[in-house]
Amino acid sequence: MPDRLRAHAQACAPRSHVPYSGRPVGVAALLADGRWVAAPRIENASFPLTISALQGALALAALTGETVVAVAASVPFGPTGLGEIEQAAGGAWALAAPDLAVRTDVDRPEPGEPVGLTVDLPPPPSVEGGAALALAAADRAVVPASAFPVGAAVEDDGGRLVVGANVEVAGDWTRGLCAERTALVGAVAAGLGPIRRVYVACSKAPGGTPCGGCRQVLAELAPGCAVVVWRGAEAPEVTTPEALLPGAFDGRALGRQGGIR
Structure with missing residues (x-):
């Protein structure tokens, strides 16, 4: 599961809109039903309006109504990443690796088909x-x-x-x-x-x-x-x-x- 989810995050990163930093990031979220959704970083000149890849992926996941059970990033999570995931997705979470967060109180399926956007x-x-x-x-x-x-x-x-x-x-x-x-x-x-x-x-x-x-x-x-x-x-x-x-x-x-x- 980790490598496949990481691959989806890496594949989404090049779609980032990063005209200011030039640093693309992708994040993929795995749902309890095996589907996954990924999002890229989207920068804005009004800097607080920049949408991080993590924020975008969690928002898209929330629209499905399914439980998020794992989140992978194309780069290591920042110091607040795990807290952001816990707050948005609920449940108990831990870092299994610097670029992989997993929910510890539920089972995690292998990634299957992507969420149709x-x-x-x-x-x-x-x-x-x-x-x-x-x-x-x-x-x-x-x-x-x-x-x-x-x-x-x-x-x-x-x-x-x-x-x-x-x-x-x-x-x-x-x-x-x-x-x-x-x-x-x-x-x-x-x-x-x-x-x-x-x-x-x-x-x-x-x-x-x-x-x-x-x-x-x-x-x-x-x-x-x-x-x-x-x-x-x-x-x-x-x-x-x-x-x-x-x-x-x-x-x-x-x-x-x-x-x-």
């Missing part, structure tokens, strides 16, 4: 269909603190699509991810190309818009895309990252920029 829009594909898919994705939200489920979907130029929902970590609000960012993590992990549309939907706030943090991440990872916001009985609202966050800091002053390619 891409989905298809029901035909015929449409903006309304994408918004409806984002709304349905909100059912996967893990929101113990806010009880405010949000769904999102990311579509690339090739028509491939990944959905996400907001994931909260009980006891530590800062370790959660909004739906837009979870969907973007999945999109990068799945190897999607340039982003064409991002859909956002929340049944408790039709017409709500991405938070400031997500606006910055969208401005960097999906510049020029259409941001489609579900508006309930009304037609979806369509805007752009540039309209949502005029004058966003994009990294050019640091000598680096660009979105998902």
